[in-house]
Amino acid sequence: MNAPNRFELFVLEDGEKPVEVTEDTKIPNAATFKIVKQDHTLANMLRAQVLAMPQVLFAGYKVPHPLHPYFLLKIQTDGTVTPQAVLEQACTKLIATLTTIEAKFKREFSYKDAEGAAPEDPYGGTGGPAWGTGKDYLDF
Numbered sequence: 001m002n003a004p005n006r007f008e009l010f011v012l013e014d015g016e017k018p019v020e021v022t023e024d025t026k027i028p029n030a031a032t033f034k035i036v037k038q039d040h041t042l043a044n045m046l047r048a049q050v051l052a053m054p055q056v057l058f059a060g061y062k063v064p065h066p067l068h069p070y071f072l073l074k075i076q077t078d079g080t081v082t083p084q085a086v087l088e089q090a091c092t093k094l095i096a097t098l099t100t101i102e103a104k105f106k107r108e109f110s111y112k113d114a115e116g117a118a119p120e121d122p123y124g125g126t127g128g129p130a131w132g133t134g135k136d137y138l139d140f
Contacts, residue, residue, distance in 0.1 A: 031083035
């Protein structure tokens with residue numbers, strides 16, 4: 001089979017760098033980052049986080065081939081900050097966001113684990129009947 005072993009897609013080899021930076025010589029204030037052992041999931045989150053910064057003029061990524069576990073992320077800034085600094089800030093913000101999501105997820109499931117404890121509806125429901133009780137719009 002052509003596919004590499006599963007562990008080769010996410011385990012760094014000895015001496016392998018997780019990120020390689022290449023300064024762009026044709027575009028000012030731009031750099032290309034090769035991030036190895038990652039895929040579209042991280043690439044799209046990083047691109048979105050980088051684009052949310054006002055100093056960024058362009059951010060995009062590509063995965064050259066599905067069997068090669070890396071992606072290229074290109075960032076161009078307005079010159080007030082370097083692309084490397086923007087990527088570091090984006091990673092820090094992304095980690096903070098994911099930590100918050102994890103905490104909320106664990107909190108919601110702790111309610112489920114507590115026997116008989118029903119959290120109040122975070123969406124401001126009126127405490128009406130639960131789903132699946134009473135008449136449904138499909139009941140004729």
